[in-house]
Amino acid sequence: MLTSIFFPFLFSVRLALSSPSFSGPWDKYCNAPHVNASHYQLPEEGTELVHLTVMMRHHKRTPTALVPNERGINDGIPWDCSGVSLFKYDGGGARLSHSVFTPPDHPFARQMWAGNCEVGQLTTGGFHDSKAHGMDLWELYHGRLGFLRLVDPSEIGVRTTYIDRTKQVASGVLAGMDPSSAKRPWAVHAQPQLIDSLAPSYTCSRADELLAEMLAAPFWQDILKNNSAVIEHMNSVLGTTNSTEWTTTFTYYQDVVAARICNGHPLPCNGSGDCVSEEDADEIFELGNLEFDYIWHLAEYAEPYNQLTFGVMFSELADALEEPKHPLALYVAHDTSMVRVAAGLGIFPIRWPRLGSEFAIEIWSDNVKPAAGLRAHLTEEESVRSEACRDTRSDS
Numbered sequence: 001m002l003t004s005i006f007f008p009f010l011f012s013v014r015l016a017l018s019s020p021s022f023s024g025p026w027d028k029y030c031n032a033p034h035v036n037a038s039h040y041q042l043p044e045e046g047t048e049l050v051h052l053t054v055m056m057r058h059h060k061r062t063p064t065a066l067v068p069n070e071r072g073i074n075d076g077i078p079w080d081c082s083g084v085s086l087f088k089y090d091g092g093g094a095r096l097s098h099s100v101f102t103p104p105d106h107p108f109a110r111q112m113w114a115g116n117c118e119v120g121q122l123t124t125g126g127f128h129d130s131k132a133h134g135m136d137l138w139e140l141y142h143g144r145l146g147f148l149r150l151v152d153p154s155e156i157g158v159r160t161t162y163i164d165r166t167k168q169v170a171s172g173v174l175a176g177m178d179p180s181s182a183k184r185p186w187a188v189h190a191q192p193q194l195i196d197s198l199a200p201s202y203t204c205s206r207a208d209e210l211l212a213e214m215l216a217a218p219f220w221q222d223i224l225k226n227n228s229a230v231i232e233h234m235n236s237v238l239g240t241t242n243s244t245e246w247t248t249t250f251t252y253y254q255d256v257v258a259a260r261i262c263n264g265h266p267l268p269c270n271g272s273g274d275c276v277s278e279e280d281a282d283e284i285f286e287l288g289n290l291e292f293d294y295i296w297h298l299a300e301y302a303e304p305y306n307q308l309t310f311g312v313m314f315s316e317l318a319d320a321l322e323e324p325k326h327p328l329a330l331y332v333a334h335d336t337s338m339v340r341v342a343a344g345l346g347i348f349p350i351r352w353p354r355l356g357s358e359f360a361i362e363i364w365s366d367n368v369k370p371a372a373g374l375r376a377h378l379t380e381e382e383s384v385r386s387e388a389c390r391d392t393r394s395d396s
């Protein structure tokens with residue numbers, strides 16, 4: 001059982017579900033609730049918070065799945081990433097950032113939407129949510145618990161993936177915690193893209209084989225067949241009919257729909273005015289959830305697939321929790337990271353991790369033995385696990 005590998009001192013957790021309150025299925029997907037000062041249960045008296053690890057998914061972004069006529073399906077509406085500079089060079093030279101532009105007469109402009117956003121970039125709305133997220137973390141862990149004292153690299157270690165949007169989120173979270181960090185340089189840690197364990201992005205051919213087998217299995221093929229109507233409609237609107245990378249899972253459709261709904265853009269329409277409908281979007285939402293539950297929970301190879309693709313990160317997390325370097329370790333990651341942690345912890349059924357969803361892993365001490373509690377906000381049922389758990393290492 002993976003749990004015992006990476007959370008050696010967590011031996012029992014209590015799962016408290018509060019009743020979900022949302023109108024449409026996408027509502028809470030776009031900005032997951034996170035721990036905050038007004039909804040926080042203190043553990044028993046006489047205990048003291050000694051360490052906090054927060055792992056979160058980035059906030060709302062532009063799509064990463066682009067269609068052949070990307071400009072055409074956006075109804076002329078530009079994507080807005082103003083105020084979110086894309087990259088800074090801060091190595092002793094001039095500090096650089098860049099903003100994206102596409103001249104309207106660019107011969108390849110149809111491949112890209114209008115506006116000032118890169119593919120998969122945090123949008124202005126996503127940056128706003130990141131700051132609010134940081135503010136809430138600060139209000140709780142500084143204001144209410146007095147645990148964090150300073151927004152400073154000596155107190156907060158930040159690990160991102162190699163992908164820019166995780167750094168943009170980290171920057172928003174820190175500025176939300178303390179607006180004066182907006183003026184300070186801050187070194188975050190990220191591993192080389194080739195072998196980044198957090199995204200994760202290292203290659204593992206055995207894992208690729210297992211995934212291929214899971215997607216070829218009769219159960220998954222039946223899901224695709226049973227839902228061919230929505231798949232065909234999506235393809236005919238998006239112009240992706242003959243593309244196998246689009247049609248073997250729901251991942252790309254989910255991306256197309258989620259990015260638009262979460263950023264307040266209309267659903268895509270094609271040149272003849274046929275559009276992805278709200279019903280299509282809601283079906284894609286459920287099918288995306290089913291896909292994640294299948295790959296990381298129900299499928300025959302779900303567990304080895306997770307071990308192979310995230311084993312490196314589980315082991316890093318275990319080491320980091322064992323010997324924390326900072327009071328707060330903040331990891332900014334992706335749905336692909338969050339889902340693997342959820343599966344490793346056995347938080348089933350698996351749902352597609354929402355934007356801004358987080359695990360807050362707290363270690364409390366009663367001055368006798370350290371204990372750990374886990375507060376997880378991952379799915380649209382707000383699952384909060386919080387229990388002071390004894391360290392059993394010395395007993396077993």
Ligand SMILES: *[C@@H]1O[C@H](CO)[C@@H](O)[C@H](O)[C@H]1NC(C)=O
Binds near residue numbers: 034036038382
């Ligand atoms: C605090 O968290 C609770 C539970 O997730 C949520 O219902 C509430 O809206 C949050 N409050 C704020 C101010 O974000």
Ligand SMILES: *[C@@H]1O[C@H](CO)[C@@H](O)[C@H](O)[C@H]1NC(C)=O
Binds near residue numbers: 219220222223226
């Ligand atoms: C697909 O549809 C058939 C016929 O309705 C049903 O019997 C089967 O359980 C469905 N398969 C899956 C995997 O949903």
Ligand SMILES: *[C@@H]1O[C@H](CO)[C@@H](O)[C@H](O)[C@H]1NC(C)=O
Binds near residue numbers: 241
């Ligand atoms: C898809 O492939 C079929 C068979 O090769 C072809 O007839 C059809 O035009 C293609 N559709 C699109 C949208 O490219």
Ligand SMILES: *[C@@H]1O[C@H](CO)[C@@H](O)[C@H](O)[C@H]1NC(C)=O
Binds near residue numbers: 233237271272273274
């Ligand atoms: C738009 O979608 C409709 C139905 O889904 C399809 O029949 C039509 O060919 C598409 N038009 C274009 C320009 O792709």
